[in-house]
Amino acid sequence: MKSIKVFAPATVANVSCGYDVLGFAVHTPGDEVVMHLNDSKQVSLDVIEGDEGRLPRNPLQNTVSAVVINYLKHLGVEQGVSIELYKKMPFGSGLGSSSASAVAGLVGINELMGGRLSREELLPFAMEGERLACGNAHADNVAPALLGGLVLIRSYHPLDVVKLPVPEGLSCALLYPHVEIPTKEARRILKDRIHISDAVTQWGNVAGLVAGFCTGNLDLIGRSMEDVIIEPVRAMLIPYFYDMREIAIAHGALGFSISGSGPSVFALCKGEETARRVAKALENKLSSNGIGVNTYVSSINTDGPKVTALTAASH
Template identity: 80%
Template sequence: MKSIKVFAPATVANVSCGYDVLGFAVSQPGDEVVMHLNSSGKVSLDVIMGDEGRLPRDPAQNTASAVVINYLKHIGVAQGLSIELYKKMPFGSGLGSSSASAVAGLVAVNELMGRPLTREQLLPFAMEGERLACGYAHADNVAPALLGGLVLVRSYHPLDVVKLPVPEGLACALLYPHVEIPTKEARSIIKSQVPIEDAVTQWGNVAGLVAGFCTGNLDLIGRSMQDVIIEPVRAMLIPYFYEMRQLALDHQALGFGISGSGPSVFALCRNEDAAKQVTQVLSGMLSEKNIGCDTFVSSINLEGAIMC
């Protein structure tokens, strides 16, 4: 194999109450990386499309290629590679754009090298791509993009991730309002200390959410999708957040929250038809407020990144 194309999906991090420890993959949107072996002995980033000139062209500074450079150093191979990156998801959306690029690059190079590392072993390299992008090596986007499904980051030190079961038929409605919230800014406004009562409430919700997924209890999933620590702060940056949440719940969504650092929002629904209805009513409401948006409806993606 001398060339490969890999698609890596968008992800919903936090899943309301699971800040930095929960995330799931969706089927669309996502990024594509095309990678070619060559005899140059270097990694080059030859094509970037869909970024409107916003991403660095230096291979050491772009998440799609920087993780590949680190990977090759780790396995001790001085292999020449040319990379093409096709951005097919919005920037600063809270959908894991930098994560998708890093994961696509890693899966591609690992396949070309004969798959010496497992996907779990690729995770630390992907996390370093996140550090490059936003200053913090979190795993709640890259883990589901790599592994698929819903992933719990039980521990960062040492790194310990668990892929959780997903109830059959569960669907996600995603909306990306056309307002920008840089991830670094969204992190900077988070409080460093929280009252113990809020922490207890949050622990109960995280445990309930995990239990709901493991037992297939959709009502428990919905009851547990409440964030009393992060969401109240970040919601102030998203126009009409609480109006959208109430409208989604009024149209049978199980739960509603912020995807990652926002401004994208998501609703978990019992099936795809319900998710389509939620996206229609929410996009209609934003349109009345003169706010454009992109919408996506997807089951939870159980595969993660794939060759295509």
């Protein structure tokens, strides 16, 4: 029986000022999917661990199996597939939990089917998985989870995705405070009108951030990590957000912001040592105020998903 095990990484979407158009992958945490081919001609979701019973067991409603069903339908293939999903990351965290599951499933089935589609060609399937999970087919989590590195979504119609260079020595401190902010709620509270002056500031910061990554200018990256449109609204939902920003910068971070829709926060830093120092200081701030926290330190993951085991069919 042909089988595969795939790890897909968590992601930091928006990267401060790049709402819905920027995101990068990290090395940890992430989700793991194990997939076996069989003769049933059905896609089944046989095991889910780590979700505390919160995810749907119906293959048509769960992100990981739904994208596999759509992929096989696209190929015109009737193939039996048994799926096991091992959630290794928190829900509603702003770390791209649903996108990691979808990407791991897509990479797994594509490998088992002989790699018929490129990673770029898998992206629309992953985006539809996001639509199923949170009602919006955005790509700022699934694109970096699938392609690795820092990704710019230049356009959604038509889809135009650009993988940007990542400077050496850049490290990320990532913290998930144990408070839940559903993505739908975090999108609902956003304003639908903004001042032109705020838009101009935001455009300058997005351009500066992209330029900083492309030229390896870490100080420019730090100066450009300012979001005047989304962050001020969402920061209200995150305990001690502005205190944490002050702490992060005081301990050497280049910049600090919200990961995705929150409540996770991240700080980009020069080097792993600084990132660990920042992460520890932020963890101490939350813990001392009675808030549980998961802490991760990672460089930017330029590879994306990883096949960790592949077993050929026996004869």
